[in-house]
Amino acid sequence: MEPAAGLxxxxxxxxxxxxxxxxIRWREDRCKRCGQCTAVCPxxxxxxxxxxxxxxxxxxxxxxxxxxxxxxxVIEQVNDIEHYCTGCAICALVCPNNAIEPEYNPQxxxxxxxxxxxxxxxxxxxxxxxxxxxxxxLKFTRISMLTDPALDAGRHEFRVRSYIGRILPPEELPLxxxxxxxxxxxxxxxxxxxxxxxxxxxxxxxSIGALSPTMWEGLAMGVAYLNEVEGIxxxxxxxxGGFPPRLLKSRYVKYFILQIASGYFGWDSIIHTLPYMTxxxxxxxxxxxxxxxxxxxxxxxxPKVIKLIAEIRGVPQFVDLxxxxxHQTKYSIEESVMxxxxxxxxxxxxxxxxYPKISGTRxxxxxxxxxxxxxxxxxxxxxxxxxxxxxxxxxxxxxxxxPIASNIRECYLDLVKQGKQNELPLIAAGxxxxxxxxxxxxxxxxxxxxxxVAVGKYIMQATAxxxxxxxNRCNICNTGKCPRGITTQDPKLYRRLDPDKVAERLVEVFKxxxxxxxxxxxxxxxxxxxPIGMSxxxxxxxxxxxxxxxxxxxx
Amino acid sequence: xxxxxxxxxxxxxxxMENILALETMKEGHDGSGLGLTLKDLGGEFKDLKEYPILSxxxxxxGRETLDAYMDEMGFKLLYRWRPKIKxxxxxxxxxxxxxxxxxxxEEWKDKPFEEKEQLLxxxxxxxxxxxxxxxxxFVFSFYPDVITLKEVGDPLEIAEFFGLDKDIxxxxxxxxxxxxxxxxQIYLYACHPFFLQGYCTMTNGENTAFVPIREFLxxxxxxxxxxxxxxxxxxxxxxxxxxxQLKFPLxxxxxxxxxxxxxxxxxxxxxxxxxxxxxSLRSLCIDGPNMVIxxxxxxxxxxxxxxxxxxxxxxxxxxxxxxxxxxxxGLDKVIPERDESKDIYPMKYDMVIVSxxxxxxxxxxxxxx
Numbered sequence: 001m002e003p004a005a006g007l008x009x010x011x012x013x014x015x016x017x018x019x020x021x022x023x024i025r026w027r028e029d030r031c032k033r034c035g036q037c038t039a040v041c042p043x044x045x046x047x048x049x050x051x052x053x054x055x056x057x058x059x060x061x062x063x064x065x066x067x068x069x070x071x072x073x074v075i076e077q078v079n080d081i082e083h084y085c086t087g088c089a090i091c092a093l094v095c096p097n098n099a100i101e102p103e104y105n106p107q108x109x110x111x112x113x114x115x116x117x118x119x120x121x122x123x124x125x126x127x128x129x130x131x132x133x134x135x136x137x138l139k140f141t142r143i144s145m146l147t148d149p150a151l152d153a154g155r156h157e158f159r160v161r162s163y164i165g166r167i168l169p170p171e172e173l174p175l176x177x178x179x180x181x182x183x184x185x186x187x188x189x190x191x192x193x194x195x196x197x198x199x200x201x202x203x204x205x206x207s208i209g210a211l212s213p214t215m216w217e218g219l220a221m222g223v224a225y226l227n228e229v230e231g232i233x234x235x236x237x238x239x240x241g242g243f244p245p246r247l248l249k250s251r252y253v254k255y256f257i258l259q260i261a262s263g264y265f266g267w268d269s270i271i272h273t274l275p276y277m278t279x280x281x282x283x284x285x286x287x288x289x290x291x292x293x294x295x296x297x298x299x300x301x302x303p304k305v306i307k308l309i310a311e312i313r314g315v316p317q318f319v320d321l322x323x324x325x326x327h328q329t330k331y332s333i334e335e336s337v338m339x340x341x342x343x344x345x346x347x348x349x350x351x352x353x354x355y356p357k358i359s360g361t362r363x364x365x366x367x368x369x370x371x372x373x374x375x376x377x378x379x380x381x382x383x384x385x386x387x388x389x390x391x392x393x394x395x396x397x398x399x400x401x402x403p404i405a406s407n408i409r410e411c412y413l414d415l416v417k418q419g420k421q422n423e424l425p426l427i428a429a430g431x432x433x434x435x436x437x438x439x440x441x442x443x444x445x446x447x448x449x450x451x452x453v454a455v456g457k458y459i460m461q462a463t464a465x466x467x468x469x470x471x472n473r474c475n476i477c478n479t480g481k482c483p484r485g486i487t488t489q490d491p492k493l494y495r496r497l498d499p500d501k502v503a504e505r506l507v508e509v510f511k512x513x514x515x516x517x518x519x520x521x522x523x524x525x526x527x528x529x530x531p532i533g534m535s536x537x538x539x540x541x542x543x544x545x546x547x548x549x550x551x552x553x554x555x
Numbered sequence: 556x557x558x559x560x561x562x563x564x565x566x567x568x569x570x571m572e573n574i575l576a577l578e579t580m581k582e583g584h585d586g587s588g589l590g591l592t593l594k595d596l597g598g599e600f601k602d603l604k605e606y607p608i609l610s611x612x613x614x615x616x617g618r619e620t621l622d623a624y625m626d627e628m629g630f631k632l633l634y635r636w637r638p639k640i641k642x643x644x645x646x647x648x649x650x651x652x653x654x655x656x657x658x659x660x661e662e663w664k665d666k667p668f669e670e671k672e673q674l675l676x677x678x679x680x681x682x683x684x685x686x687x688x689x690x691x692x693f694v695f696s697f698y699p700d701v702i703t704l705k706e707v708g709d710p711l712e713i714a715e716f717f718g719l720d721k722d723i724x725x726x727x728x729x730x731x732x733x734x735x736x737x738x739x740q741i742y743l744y745a746c747h748p749f750f751l752q753g754y755c756t757m758t759n760g761e762n763t764a765f766v767p768i769r770e771f772l773x774x775x776x777x778x779x780x781x782x783x784x785x786x787x788x789x790x791x792x793x794x795x796x797x798x799x800q801l802k803f804p805l806x807x808x809x810x811x812x813x814x815x816x817x818x819x820x821x822x823x824x825x826x827x828x829x830x831x832x833x834x835s836l837r838s839l840c841i842d843g844p845n846m847v848i849x850x851x852x853x854x855x856x857x858x859x860x861x862x863x864x865x866x867x868x869x870x871x872x873x874x875x876x877x878x879x880x881x882x883x884x885g886l887d888k889v890i891p892e893r894d895e896s897k898d899i900y901p902m903k904y905d906m907v908i909v910s911x912x913x914x915x916x917x918x919x920x921x922x923x924x
Contacts, residue, residue, distance in 0.1 A: 148761030148844055149865065156863060159816070163834055170801055170835045175828050180804050181924075182828035195834055197817075419774035421767075422838045525763030528814070528862050529840040533767045 015079050021110045021472060022087035022102035024077040030099035033073050037091035037100050042481035042493075045085035046100075049076045075100060081113045088467045088474040090483040104471060111394070121394040124477025124487060126434075126457055127292065127386050128398055130470040134405040134545060136435050138444040141539040141554050144525040153515070153522035160517050161233070162425070162452045162530050164283055165195030165353035165378045169423050193378065194351050196282050199226075199234045200530055201442050201513055204383075204429050204454035205259050205285065205357070207239030208266075209300050209309045209321075210390035210477070212494035215464055215486045218502025220247070222463070223255050225503060226510050234510055235282040237454065240298060240323060242266015242312040245273050254279040259357075260344065261287035261298060263323030265313040271347070280352045283378065284344045288326065288336065288367075289359030291387025291404070291430035293396035298323035301391060303480040306489045337370045337377060345376045353378030360384040360402035360430060368411050372420050379425040381454060382407055386431020388457035390487055391478030404430045405448060409549050412449020412533060421533060425451030433458030434470065438509070439516030447534045448549065460486055463505040464497055556866070557747065557759045558710075558733040559881040561848045562889060563856045563913045566875070567597030570724060573731035574714045576878070576885035581733070588734040589710040590746040592755050593702045593726035594850060599636060600700070606633055606656045607675050610695050610703045611682075612743070613651040617691030621682060628678060629660025636702075639718040646708040646716045654702045672698075672752050676779050683744075683782075693743050696750045702726075705746045727912075728850055732757045745785035749792075752779065752799060753852030756791040759881045760845030760866045765789060771838035772796065790847050793839050798851060805851060806919050807832065809906045812841045813862040819922060848879045854911035864903040870916060871898035877909045877916055 017023055024046055038046050050071050058065040077085060085102050092101040114121035144150040174190035175182045203223065208216050219236060226234045240261030247253060248270060258281045260267055289295065300321040310317040330336040337356070344354040355378040358367055364382055371377035384404025389397065408428045415421040428450035432441040442453045460466045464486045468474035477487035485497035521527060524537050531537060539554035540546050546553035560576040562568065570591050600608070613621055634656040640648055663671060679697040686692020695703035706713045710733040714720060732747040747757035765786035772780040772792050777800065780792050797808045814833045820826050843861025846868035850856045858868050858879045870879045871886050871893050878889045886898065901907045904921040
């Protein structure tokens with residue numbers, strides 16, 4: 001028999017709330033029905049509803065409880081998979097009476113249903129691996145005490161600085177002795193590559209476009225303050241997305257690394273502004289890969305391409321902006337390394353270090369060896385599998401890529417074999433500070449061989465109170481609906497974020513990291529130079545890992 | 556912490572002077588060994604200055620292997636010094652201690668000294684490798700006019716054991732280290748002073764930057780940069796690398812191991828070169844705690860401190876005889892007649908340089924250079 005019109009008898013294709021990753025716990029008795037939670041929910045996962053229910057009430061001169069049937073107002077979770085609750089808990093944040101909060105549902109079957117329409121599930125944010133990473137398992141075990149008395153992190157002089165840029169090996173320095181002094185032999189005509197001194201923790205590439213104007217402004221302000229007031233030379237990578245021309249012409253551009261990726265977004269305006277730039281940028285980063293989605297391109301979703309972004313990038317408004325997985329004019333490592341690095345160096349008068357960024361992969365050594373032979377290559381940035389992203393396929397985020405620890409170690413030891421460990425700096429990225437241990441993770445990577453580390457996620461989490469975590473909480477950076485206002489171009493959302501607060505927190509984060517790095521280096525007896533490759537300082541509680549990383553085993 | 560006693564003089568003197576100086580500095584457990592390097596030799600070696608001397612220790616089997624190898628390489632034995640061993644309780648005597656003077660093989664006689672140096676080093680390294688597994692051969696140096704002696708035990712007892720008090724072994728520069736090895740197993744090759752192609756150092760500290768420095772030196776492709784049974788052998792090799800390989804003047808050794816801050820570099824007339832050195836040689840920077848005493852081929856001796864001056868060191872003496880000691884009591888023992896007010900305690904920026912023949916001493920300051 002056919003069902004009656006408008007009446008649906010088949011419920012088989014509907015999901016129960018139990019299938020969802022988060023279940024909204026709403027307390028009717030506490031809720032005053034102000035509607036703030038439903039107004040702020042970025043996903044539309046909760047909605048006000050009315051129900052006809054039997055309720056107990058008592059009243060009158062001689063109150064006596066009695067059941068009545070009445071229409072009541074409730075907050076209910078929708079069971080439409082497109083409006084699943086991401087657990088961001090922004091509802092709990094705005095509720096005046098603590099009447100609502102999402103609760104993680106470990107039995108969820110979310111991934112079974114999130115590919116409707118034949119499209120794989122995409123999300124922003126971080127890899128969902130709540131396990132303890134290798135970086136967090138590394139311990140600093142070479143502690144100075146008696147044989148080599150410990151240094152005092154608060155009293156002794158420390159130099160927590162690194163270099164970005166190719167450093168000439170001592171044998172190739174154009175030096176000669178004159179009257180017992182070394183002088184630079186100008187007649188040699190030897191090219192001395194540009195080098196910048198930086199704080200060993202840099203802010204990784206997050207583009208204007210991916211980040212909201214308030215977030216980007218906050219970071220930029222914080223970086224300028226760190227450099228000019230605190231004297232900590234922190235640099236920040238722009239990401240692919242261009243740069244506001246006013247900032248390009250300003251003296252602050254020296255604190256930024258301009259990124260060129262395969263979409264070439266914003267490069268027109270950068271090239272056009274070149275003649276008017278008063279300072280050189282800190283470096284140029286050529287992005288070939290990203291740790292969160294190795295071998296995959298970038299994508300700025302249409303809703304984020306508002307007028308400002310369209311102008312900076314030189315594209316129409318509200319269109320998807322995909323960057324291909326590779327620079328389409330380049331077909332081999334040799335060609336990429338040669339042409340791209342050479343042409344970028346030339347564009348900036350050979351005064352700016354130019355280096356590529358690749359995803360952590362077993363082929364990293366092949367890239368490294370090509371760079372090692374190129375006198376214009378300034379560094380190599382390797383982004384491990386724990387790297388974050390604004391938008392990527394779930395499968396890329398969760399299942400693709402190489403952990404950074406063994407990748408960087410292998411590359412460093414390869415350079416050691418060639419005697420180029422100080423010549424070509426390695427920048428490590430991907431998962432640093434994943435559990436909050438920013439300084440410890442950075443120090444561990446430095447001791448494994450990195451000259452510097454790049455951090456993105458930690459910075460967002462710490463400076464803008466990002467809601468996401470490693471249990472797939474929030475992770476909707478790709479939708480343009482970031483509830484905090486970090487990765488959105490919607491003014492209603494990004495106005496929630498105060499750029500001054502972001503800047504203030506950024507300064508606090510770096511000052512604290514600086515102190516913590518000293519607290520690690522001092523007991524290990526290192527102060528005047530970064531302990532790059534000081535592998536005798538590290539241990540791990542796993543024999544196989546210790547063997548792989550060529551460090552000691554301690555349990 | 557090791558005890559160091561270096562003496563440089565215009566006249567020949569006995570290593571007993573150094574050893575008695577070490578004795579005054581003695582404290583705690585101090586019997587991990589004695590290392591002696593003698594340069595500009597007198598006595599029986601006075602007339603053999605142009606011939607290379609191989610110093611070391613062998614077992615009976617090792618001696619046969621060594622002699623056969625030297626014969627095969629075409630080296631002719633001219634003279635062999637052997638200490639008159641006096642059994643001393645606590646020192647396990649090995650079979651054969653020696654300092655053998657050889658004449659170069661015919662085909663090498665007319666070659667430039669740089670090439671001869673290379674040959675001598677390669678032979679020493681080969682012998683070392685031949686005897687390393689079964690500890691049948693230890694060779695410490697193979698170079699003209701230089702002898703190195705090492706043994707495990709208390710320095711004064713070792714001196715008695717070797718009969719140094721009676722022997723006529725003399726030199727114009729003698730470095731002695733009383734070893735206090737607390738961290739690793741006692742091993743002869745780990746004993747200071749370390750010598751490589753005319754460059755020699757000893758130190759009284761620990762080197763926290765050992766691994767990156769070792770990796771950097773070993774990656775330079777120079778076969779002599781090996782061994783590293785002690786974290787201080789690298790100091791000698793940095794000196795060799797700085798002066799012989801890179802051809803830098805001696806004072807740049809200080810600039811390499813303890814680079815100045817950028818604002819300090821700005822004050823130096825050679826700031827451009829220093830900036831390049833600071834970046835290019837950052838792997839060789841030491842964080843201490845170390846005081847390093849060394850000599851170079853022309854007989855110049857020096858003392859430097861790490862950037863925080865965390866270990867003691869003093870230099871003093873009279874023209875014609877200067878001592879570089881880790882402690883003042885050692886200096887008092889060796890040169891009591893000096894003007895004490897002129898004693899030099901080098902601070903973090905200083906390099907004390909005693910000219911060849913112990914003619915004069917000067918303090919080179921890294922800031923004001």
